[in-house]
Amino acid sequence: MVNQLMNPLAQPLASLGRTGKALEKKLKPLGIETCEDLIFYFPRRFDDFSLVLPIADLRTQITATIRGRIDMIANRRSRRSRMIVTEALVSDASGSIKIVWFNQPFLTKNLQVGDWLSLSGKTSDHYYDLQMVSPVYEKTGSGAENGVRIPDTVFPSLHTARLVPVYSFPANVAQKQFRLLMRTALDRCLPFVKEWLPDDIRAHERYPDLSTALLSIHFPEKQEEYCIAEQRFKFEELFLLQLYCKNLKESLAAQTSCAIPFDQKITKRLIAALPFTLTKEQKTVAWEILCDIQKATPMNRLLQGDVGSGKTIVAILAMLNVVHAGYQCAFMAPTEVLARQHFTTLKKVFADFDVRIALFTAQHHELRIKNQELRIKDYELRDTIANGGVDIVIGTHALIQEKISFKNLAFVIVDEQHRFGVNQRKALREKNSAPITAHVLSMTATPIPRSLALTVYGDLDISTIRALPKGRKKIITKIVPQSYRAWTYDFIRKHVRRGRQAFIVCPIIDQSDILGVRSVKEEYKKLIDGPFRHERVEMLHGRIKTAEKERVMAAFRDHEIDILVTTSVVEVGIDVPNATIVFIEGAERFGLASLHQLRGRVGRADHQSYCFLAPTDEDKEEISRLKAVVSSHDGFALAEKDLALRGEGDILGLRQSGMPRLKIATLTDIELIIKAREYAAAYHSKLNDHPELKNRIATFQDTVHIE
Ligand code: ADP
Ligand code: MG
Numbered sequence: 001m002v003n004q005l006m007n008p009l010a011q012p013l014a015s016l017g018r019t020g021k022a023l024e025k026k027l028k029p030l031g032i033e034t035c036e037d038l039i040f041y042f043p044r045r046f047d048d049f050s051l052v053l054p055i056a057d058l059r060t061q062i063t064a065t066i067r068g069r070i071d072m073i074a075n076r077r078s079r080r081s082r083m084i085v086t087e088a089l090v091s092d093a094s095g096s097i098k099i100v101w102f103n104q105p106f107l108t109k110n111l112q113v114g115d116w117l118s119l120s121g122k123t124s125d126h127y128y129d130l131q132m133v134s135p136v137y138e139k140t141g142s143g144a145e146n147g148v149r150i151p152d153t154v155f156p157s158l159h160t161a162r163l164v165p166v167y168s169f170p171a172n173v174a175q176k177q178f179r180l181l182m183r184t185a186l187d188r189c190l191p192f193v194k195e196w197l198p199d200d201i202r203a204h205e206r207y208p209d210l211s212t213a214l215l216s217i218h219f220p221e222k223q224e225e226y227c228i229a230e231q232r233f234k235f236e237e238l239f240l241l242q243l244y245c246k247n248l249k250e251s252l253a254a255q256t257s258c259a260i261p262f263d264q265k266i267t268k269r270l271i272a273a274l275p276f277t278l279t280k281e282q283k284t285v286a287w288e289i290l291c292d293i294q295k296a297t298p299m300n301r302l303l304q305g306d307v308g309s310g311k312t313i314v315a316i317l318a319m320l321n322v323v324h325a326g327y328q329c330a331f332m333a334p335t336e337v338l339a340r341q342h343f344t345t346l347k348k349v350f351a352d353f354d355v356r357i358a359l360f361t362a363q364h365h366e367l368r369i370k371n372q373e374l375r376i377k378d379y380e381l382r383d384t385i386a387n388g389g390v391d392i393v394i395g396t397h398a399l400i401q402e403k404i405s406f407k408n409l410a411f412v413i414v415d416e417q418h419r420f421g422v423n424q425r426k427a428l429r430e431k432n433s434a435p436i437t438a439h440v441l442s443m444t445a446t447p448i449p450r451s452l453a454l455t456v457y458g459d460l461d462i463s464t465i466r467a468l469p470k471g472r473k474k475i476i477t478k479i480v481p482q483s484y485r486a487w488t489y490d491f492i493r494k495h496v497r498r499g500r501q502a503f504i505v506c507p508i509i510d511q512s513d514i515l516g517v518r519s520v521k522e523e524y525k526k527l528i529d530g531p532f533r534h535e536r537v538e539m540l541h542g543r544i545k546t547a548e549k550e551r552v553m554a555a556f557r558d559h560e561i562d563i564l565v566t567t568s569v570v571e572v573g574i575d576v577p578n579a580t581i582v583f584i585e586g587a588e589r590f591g592l593a594s595l596h597q598l599r600g601r602v603g604r605a606d607h608q609s610y611c612f613l614a615p616t617d618e619d620k621e622e623i624s625r626l627k628a629v630v631s632s633h634d635g636f637a638l639a640e641k642d643l644a645l646r647g648e649g650d651i652l653g654l655r656q657s658g659m660p661r662l663k664i665a666t667l668t669d670i671e672l673i674i675k676a677r678e679y680a681a682a683y684h685s686k687l688n689d690h691p692e693l694k695n696r697i698a699t700f701q702d703t704v705h706i707e
Helices: 018-030 035-039 175-192 199-205 210-218 223-253 264-273 280-292 311-324 336-349 378-386 422-429 450-454 482-497 520-529 546-557 592-599 620-631 635-646 670-689 691-703
Strands: 045-048 063-077 084-092 095-102 116-126 129-133 136-141 163-166 300-305 328-332 357-360 365-369 372-375 392-395 409-414 439-444 461-465 476-479 501-505 537-540 563-566 579-585 610-614
Touching (some): 018 175, 063 095, 199 670, 280 461, 311 328, 311 336, 311 439, 336 546, 357 378, 365 378, 409 422, 482 610, 537 546, 592 610, 592 620
Parallel strands (some): 300 461, 409 439, 476 610, 501 563, 501 579, 537 563, 579 610
Antiparallel strands (some): 045 163, 063 116, 116 136
């Protein structure tokens, strides 16, 4: 048995000798402290130097490795660029070739005539001859052996004549140095690496064992060998993620929440008072939620539905029942504007019900009790919340501040949930003085692609509204080339004269260095002096003070403004049914899901609505991406496409929304995700038989960094 203290995996890098000591500090910021951290730090890519040729067989413009002896080496100063140029002549039995390095004068100290080298790089023409410029070199023998070459097996190559790993790290670390350290660490650690993937999974999937896989992921002999190892590690990561999500779900299921009885009478009364009839899907998802909260285990449900699909009313039906049962609700929105909009909606819907509603944001603390509206101090409202004097509190991030505590919070709604992190949702869930865990309903208009639904959101139950309420017309979407701009402004003017309103969305607020990208401030100036001289135009963006923002939003809603020049702050949730045109500048700078969201700001009533996409430059690839938005009105399809095109890290704020930072797997690999999920389901209950796996999940939970 190996003593744990002797286990080289747990040793610091310094235990790996001089190179280890030298790199210890530089690698710490990357989270590499022990030998184990090091060997699990995978290469970013490979240089393929595996083609080894006799010098005589070289052609121009190929990447290859040669092995030969130095016949001559010297530094000189180049006449024109005043660089130090190191020139060498290297020969093997078949011929010789000129080698050139720039600005590495120390090379002549390391390399001497008679040294045997392995050199990898690209060949190029030099007058009538070939040369190799700045190749990677590796000494395979020195002049002392009188020209007798030492066989490669004594000096297994690391940097040449093979697939050479390239790692990403700060510039002050040299690839060669790092590779050497990696090789040393692998040699020392691999015999001690403990397999944790259950044998039957490995056998069935034909995955290599852990130590073989580690060697292959860093120093594969062949491409295929790397791919097999990569496959194992990708699976491993997704498998762990699945087990982790299952654990989360289980720990939540062990907690208690308030069972909320469904009151049919009062629910019907509210529905009857609405100015519209609920769609079939709204009824279905409301029913799913109402059933969930009847249980004494916490609900954790995601309600996804395209923009304008009417999610708010579904949440309201649930809140009504919670309040009727005597408990409190919290309703968190990502912006002040949106929180206020919800406050207004709720006041209207609950006008004939005995529900006490409050608005709590950084700026505003308002309370409505029995149709009376009060503006009160923040501490007064906090007290009211704490002693149960209010039933529903609507707010922004301000709701999760430490000082707020509820008397009996049973139900939490997080609107536009992708704007919030997992921890923020969790903080809100736990804002309770009573020992109960609140039911959580997260709502989003950015549909979760199926692959994410199966992984990151694996701990959530999902309800979906796919269809929009009846009577909504398809939003006509067009790409506007430069030459049609004037025509489009005319079009907007005509609609404004008929009493409609428009958004003009720019990707940035201020003029920037980015050539040609239109900013809110510049456009605003240009438009009020030019095409929209006679219209009422204002601007709205994230750097305007909250009070002013609210004034502008209210003015737009009350139709005191015709055209709003704005950033994507309007993207989230804003509901102005009279707006029928959204004109998006620099459209290629937005993700597809964002564009779809922006488009969703119009088409909210019976008027025919329009979305114009104006790309900054008419690059073919960008245009074809935009065409996806023109032809598809399906938020799910667009989100899926966005994920595939841009990668998970990049889509619409997903970084903040609980995406794990995966090392090697991708969240788009549906097949592997499904496989990992099936195995996780099978092994989750058997973890006690697999102590290594169980340990591994524990460390994974610490490192997965779900934000
Ligand atoms: P979202 O799902 O994007 O949050 P909202 O809940 O804001 O959408 O609803 C968008 C608009 O549609 C609101 O003005 C709302 O009153 C209206 N609405 C909701 N349900 C229906 C329905 N069944 N029929 C007609 N209009 C509806
Ligand atoms: Mg909404």
